[in-house]
Amino acid sequence: MRHVASEQPAETGNQTETHAAWDVELVPGPRGRTRRPEADCPVEVALAAVSGRWTTLLLRELMGGPRGFTELRELLPELSAKVLTDRLRALQDSGLVEVERRRGFPVRTRYALTEAGRALRSLLVELYATGEELLRLR
Template sequence: MPDERGRTARPETDCPVEVALAAVAGRWTTLVLRELMHGPASYGELRARLPEISSKVLAERLQALVERELAVRERLAGFPVRTSYRLTPAGRALRPLLVELYRTGARLVDARR
């Protein structure tokens, strides 16, 4: 429920809505999040699950998620060295937002028909 802080003349960087939108901003971000919602995945696994995404964009999205502390990058023991990405609790907390964005988008698509 919005509080009195929600009444501003311009977007503020600490506004909860702006923070939530920034967390999922960027083309492909929601799809990368969706894949990581299923559990940890290596870079190669994510590329296989999202074959249309370029290597550059996937690397950028993963780095952004790590920087936003929504995902962590882990080096796995063994040879060759492998990395795995997994969502943090903050990243997993985005699930209801993504579900609601999907539902809202579906309703908007239906309204256009």
């Protein structure tokens, strides 16, 4: 027996679904109207941007302006050089950080947030406020 209501045309994916009671503040657009995590869901994109150990702290430090590798190590002394390198490379690969190499010996490298990286400021502020509230409610 076929269930016609659940069938979709071949060109329609399972990515979004209709839902009678979407909270328009939580799900203002069709990309978030899904029953499973999707790579282009705005919430998933935002969470992926700040995920990973040390990432939020690196973003916080770079919000203050461009920083050199050594300066970042001094600001986050418990962060190893290897992990710092890995995190900066991941942030660069995701388009959140740009690298400027200055001539000279030794070569000076500065890391700065891109426009996309700076756009994460409000998310970090809200995450902090939400974390404070959760700690208060425990």
